[in-house]
Amino acid sequence: MKMSNLEKILVNNPIRSRQVSHYAEKMLKRIDFQAGQTYLDFGCGNGAAAINLATKYPLEIIGIDVDLDQIRLAQQASCHLTNVRFIPVDGTRLPFDDGEFDIVFTNKVTHHIPNWLEAVAEMARVVKPGGHLIYADLIAPNWLAQLGGRVMKQTGFPTSDGLETLFRQRCLRPVHASITSMHYEVVLQKV
Numbered sequence: 001m002k003m004s005n006l007e008k009i010l011v012n013n014p015i016r017s018r019q020v021s022h023y024a025e026k027m028l029k030r031i032d033f034q035a036g037q038t039y040l041d042f043g044c045g046n047g048a049a050a051i052n053l054a055t056k057y058p059l060e061i062i063g064i065d066v067d068l069d070q071i072r073l074a075q076q077a078s079c080h081l082t083n084v085r086f087i088p089v090d091g092t093r094l095p096f097d098d099g100e101f102d103i104v105f106t107n108k109v110t111h112h113i114p115n116w117l118e119a120v121a122e123m124a125r126v127v128k129p130g131g132h133l134i135y136a137d138l139i140a141p142n143w144l145a146q147l148g149g150r151v152m153k154q155t156g157f158p159t160s161d162g163l164e165t166l167f168r169q170r171c172l173r174p175v176h177a178s179i180t181s182m183h184y185e186v187v188l189q190k191v
């Protein structure tokens, strides 16, 4: 679901954009990545993180987001770069082949998607065997997810149980994890 204008002001501010860029770079460094590999930023927002990576590393990067305004910002900011492009796409139906990406990254996106499990399944689908999924977002306890899902129809309530079941089913094995009761950060490799 698209963000409100207030959320966009908060999310697009330069300080947060810098923080998110550093975060994406820190997470990328957890992987032994190679030049020329394909990288998907799922829910890329204004593109700051993807642009930072495209400037520093010879990766082939695609950013997708459901919000055309955010995609336009990303396209404008990256018009001088040849190794990154941004396309408006609903992440629950990715227009990519199975196993198209070496690396899929997503940060603070799935709690915006009511059918978040479909979105995570799509991320898992487009990761190559041997490739990596870097997932980070807020999580909810099961009781809140059940209640919230009934009351707040526009919001996603990812749960650790739901994520872990899906990761197991899709042969995604954790190589790094930092999980609290409210936040789930994991780097997974597809076997």
Ligand SMILES: C[S@@+](CC[C@H](N)C(=O)[O-])C[C@H]1O[C@@H](n2cnc3c(N)ncnc32)[C@H](O)[C@@H]1O
Pocket (backbone or CB within 6 Å): 001, 002, 003, 011, 020, 042, 043, 044, 045, 046, 064, 065, 066, 067, 070, 089, 090, 091, 092, 106, 107, 108, 109, 112, 113
């Ligand atoms: C809080 S922002 C995070 C943006 C960026 N990942 C970051 O960390 O700055 C959430 C983003 O998810 C996007 N989003 C929400 N629903 C989506 C969907 N179904 N498919 C793709 N992107 C979606 C929103 O448009 C928004 O840009």
